[in-house]
Amino acid sequence: MTAMATTTPAPTVDRISPAADAARRVAQTVTDPELPMLSLADLGVLRDVWVDDGRVVVVITPTYTGCPAMDTMRDDLVYTLRAAGYHDVEVRTTLHPPWSTDWISAEGKRKLAEYGIAPPGPAPSAVTGPVPLVLTPTVRRVDCPVCGSADTVELSRFSATACKALRRCRTCQEPFEHVKEI
Amino acid sequence: MGFDNAYEAITEGTDDARWAFGTGFEDPLAGIDTTLPDGVDAAELATYCLGLGDDALIMSHRLQQWCTNLPELEEEVAIANIALDLLGQARLLLSRAAATSPGPGEDHLAFFRAEHEFRNVRLTEVENGDFGELIARLLVFSTWRLALFARLTEAADPVLVAIAAKGVKELTYHRDYAAQWAVRLGGGTAYSRERLAAGLDAVWPYVGELFVSGDAGGVAVDPATVREEFDGVLTQVLKAATIPVPEVPARPGVGGRYGRDGVHTEAMGYVLAELQSVARAHPDGVW
Ligand SMILES: [Zn+2]
Numbered sequence: 001m002t003a004m005a006t007t008t009p010a011p012t013v014d015r016i017s018p019a020a021d022a023a024r025r026v027a028q029t030v031t032d033p034e035l036p037m038l039s040l041a042d043l044g045v046l047r048d049v050w051v052d053d054g055r056v057v058v059v060i061t062p063t064y065t066g067c068p069a070m071d072t073m074r075d076d077l078v079y080t081l082r083a084a085g086y087h088d089v090e091v092r093t094t095l096h097p098p099w100s101t102d103w104i105s106a107e108g109k110r111k112l113a114e115y116g117i118a119p120p121g122p123a124p125s126a127v128t129g130p131v132p133l134v135l136t137p138t139v140r141r142v143d144c145p146v147c148g149s150a151d152t153v154e155l156s157r158f159s160a161t162a163c164k165a166l167r168r169c170r171t172c173q174e175p176f177e178h179v180k181e182i
Numbered sequence: 183m184g185f186d187n188a189y190e191a192i193t194e195g196t197d198d199a200r201w202a203f204g205t206g207f208e209d210p211l212a213g214i215d216t217t218l219p220d221g222v223d224a225a226e227l228a229t230y231c232l233g234l235g236d237d238a239l240i241m242s243h244r245l246q247q248w249c250t251n252l253p254e255l256e257e258e259v260a261i262a263n264i265a266l267d268l269l270g271q272a273r274l275l276l277s278r279a280a281a282t283s284p285g286p287g288e289d290h291l292a293f294f295r296a297e298h299e300f301r302n303v304r305l306t307e308v309e310n311g312d313f314g315e316l317i318a319r320l321l322v323f324s325t326w327r328l329a330l331f332a333r334l335t336e337a338a339d340p341v342l343v344a345i346a347a348k349g350v351k352e353l354t355y356h357r358d359y360a361a362q363w364a365v366r367l368g369g370g371t372a373y374s375r376e377r378l379a380a381g382l383d384a385v386w387p388y389v390g391e392l393f394v395s396g397d398a399g400g401v402a403v404d405p406a407t408v409r410e411e412f413d414g415v416l417t418q419v420l421k422a423a424t425i426p427v428p429e430v431p432a433r434p435g436v437g438g439r440y441g442r443d444g445v446h447t448e449a450m451g452y453v454l455a456e457l458q459s460v461a462r463a464h465p466d467g468v469w
Contacts, residue, residue, distance in 0.1 A: 065348050066270025070210070093214055095274075095344035098351060130411050131332055131350065134358045135365055135422050156256035157355060158263040166256065182351045 013057075015050045023056045024049040026084045033072040034161050037115045040073060044103025047094055055088040056081055063099050064162040101163075101181050118142045118152075118167065118178040142178050144169035152176075210273045210288070214341060216281040222338050226401035228282040229301070231342065232291070233396070233442050234330075235275030236302035239292060240450075241323055242268035243457055244310055253313060260359055264320070267352040274345045281341075293461035297451055298444040304433070305388035307441070307450045314367060314377030319385045321360035325415045326392045328353040329408035337402040361419045368423025379425050387433035391440040 014020045027049045028041040040046040040060065048059035058077050062070050074091045081089045101120035104112075109119035121140060137154055144152050149171035157180065159166040165180040218224055245265035252258045277288045286294070305323060310316065331353055334346035367378040393409045420427055439445040461467070 062270075062348075064267055064270060064352060065210075065274055065345070066266040066268070068266070093211070095214065095348060096340070098344070098348040128335075129332065131328055131354050131357075133361060133415055133418060135361055135419065137362065156260055157359060158256075158260035160259070162263055162266060166259070180355075 013050045013052050015048075017051070020049070020051045023051055023081065023086060026081055026086070027056075027058050027077060030073070030076050030080050033069045033076065035112070035115075035117075037111045038104075038108050040077075042105045042108030042111065044099065044101075044105070044108075045073065055090055056086045057090045057092060059092045059094050061094050061099050066162060099182075101179060104179070112179060113145050116145050116176060117164070118145050118176060120179045120181045123181045140181075142167060144172060144174065145176050146174045147172040154178075210270075211277045211281060211341070214344075216278070216341060218282065219338055219340065223401060224282050227339055227342070228279045230401050231275045231279040231282065233301040233303075234327075235272050235279060235291075236300050237306050237323075237327070238268040238272035238275065239457075240300070240302040240453060241306040242266075242272060243453055244306060245320075247310055248316060257313075261316075264356050264359070267356070271345065271349050271352070278339075278341050278345065289461075293458050294465075297446055297454055300441075300446065300450070300454070301444065302441050302446075303388065303392055304441040304447050304450075305385060305392065307453055308385075308388065308447055309449045311381060311384055312377055314374070314379075315381035315384050317360050317363045317367060318378060318381030320356065321364050321419065322385055322389060322392075322416070324353050324357040324360055325419075326405075326408065326412050328357050329411040329415075330403055330405060333403040333408065339402070342402060357415075361415075364419050364425075365422045368420075368425045375425065378423065379428075382420075382425065382428045383430050386428040386430040390432040391435065391442070394440060394442065396442045 027046060028039055030040050030046075032038045032040055032043050032045070035043065043063070045060050045063065046058070047061050048057075050057050058081075060070075060073060060077070070093070077091050078089050100123045102123045104120065112119040121142070138157075141150055142152050143150050146169060149169055151170040152167050153170060154165060154167050155175065156166045159177050163179055163182075164177040166175060167178050168175045218227070242265045245261050245268070248261050249258060249265075252261060272292070273288060276291045280287045280291060305319065328350065331346040331349045335343055335350065337343050337346070364378060367374040369375075392412075393406050395404050395406050417427065433447075435443070436445045
């Protein structure tokens, strides 16, 4: 699915056998180091898993280019797969197409909200040509994950990790994080 | 099997496990096909990526120096995030430059090059000023870089295209942040207006060189082609901020040579001393 920037798979690549399925299921259990309630699969970071002549190849994509968790994700994937008996594991990175919050699964969004983090709405559609300038704070409806109120405001577009914005609820007064749409 | 921790699992069988700088700091392009497409000149692509990578590295360093010095916690977090995005862009671009030509890798490019080998524009390296200067510099830098990156998504090299496509999403946030602060400072008190105007005057001498075509213009987007979009955005922001466009002469280069040619200001040596001293003192450092 992300063939463009990854090495073209050899003809021995196997994505469909029970063995490939089993390896994929193990990779899908690995969680995000910064959002531990989400698996890398829920987050849309896990892009592909295949088996090639006994080697398990896992393809991941960074959320943001500076994401410091990429190395940890790689290590966690290798560790988890090795612990499950897969000794020959290769983790590849793909940059294209760029990660979008639209790739977070419905289950992932539900888990975020349950954890107190407002999930993203639909990502802005990609523009071609000059990117339009926005001079006023973006007004979008984000429901408070604590009390459910729609009366919330953005405090800062940046928060404790690159992928989140900081908001406050005007009903219950609680501050909360919001995975911002990209 | 049976490793006690992830570190042990990945270092088994290798004897050069190093963290931070050194070979153990993973290649951010690991597993990406870095084969050059036909018709792309390797040396030109390397030069082009080095320029954009050095811009991000040095700008990120200047932003990192703001940490613990910003007026509010929200601004601390915002500037740290922007610095982190740019550091990520720097790693990818320096890795791309390194993969393009035989020579030292990403870490070596960052930590062991001399001042005249850095290709960043001078705007990124000059001494930090006050908050008004920070916003002015970030506005100019991110407006220029976003215009460039948006056009790079049609470049010939697929790796550069992928890096640019990710960068566009990040830079859009950076530019909006700086532009919205510029409007707030311009429309605020007499003092906040004065500080923003002074900040713009301080960075304006370095604007002209952003659009100099340079040696590697043929391999991807020629920066001269984004001048019009840059002027349009800046005019729009400064109009909303009710601040006139600065009329300050450009700071000349040396014999027509600027940051992209390795000719820097006196501030650059201090940036590199801070950035490189630990790696240079412990070239085989392991931690
Ligand atoms: Zn609430």
